[in-house]
Amino acid sequence: MVRADARRNRERITTTALDLFAEHGPAVSMEDIARAAGLGVGTLYRHFPDRLTLVTDIANTALHALRDHALAQSAEDISRWEVLLRVVRHCAGQPFALITSLVGTPPAPPSTRELVREVNALLTEVVEQAQEEGTMRRDLTPEQVVELLNVMVCRPGARPDDPLTTVLLDGLRARRTA
Known part of the structure; x- marks a missing residue:
């Protein structure tokens, strides 16, 4: 079972990614997504390699x-x-x-x-x-x-x-x- 904080982090990443892609196009980096989501890059890559x-x-x-x-x-x-x-x-x-x-x-x-x-x-x-x-x-x-x-x-x-x-x-x- 996925922990609640892990589920929230995953949702935060996808929501932030959608917002950034919509605003800046497909060239947004994974690092930019992690930063905008308020998470470390390691957290992002644990969810999305x-x-x-x-x-x-x-x-x-x-x-x-x-x-x-x-x-x-x-x-x-x-x-x-x-x-x-x-x-x-x-x-x-x-x-x-x-x-x-x-x-x-x-x-x-x-x-x-x-x-x-x-x-x-x-x-x-x-x-x-x-x-x-x-x-x-x-x-x-x-x-x-x-x-x-x-x-x-x-x-x-x-x-x-x-x-x-x-x-x-x-x-x-x-x-x-x-």
Whole structure:
């Protein structure tokens, strides 16, 4: 079992790293992260032996939260379109643009790639259901829609109400014909 102080240190490191990466970009050093977190470099390296391990932890935490949120929304008795909107709103508060830039090179570890596949499969299922219920247009494949959703939420400044998100969601919504 992880001690409470070790858990707090780990959370402090990841929160500080996210803040510094967001403010200064991916070139932030591990030493800068430790200093800003108010911890020694040794403490940081005990938790995260290298930069990739730190970034992978941040990415996996965000992806687990997204998967769990999407599963919870999918279990609700609401339209699949509303499920999709709620997932998009959830993504707005997550560091997916930053994670994408940090994890992209070198290629993400297998654990992260598996989580991405899991989330994409879940979203594909929601899209298929939205198309079947008639709330989402059908002239795109579910995989194409998921690709668009990834572009929408994995970019800097993504918000549920920003112009690009609004236009993409409007374009995906099924139009009722008179």
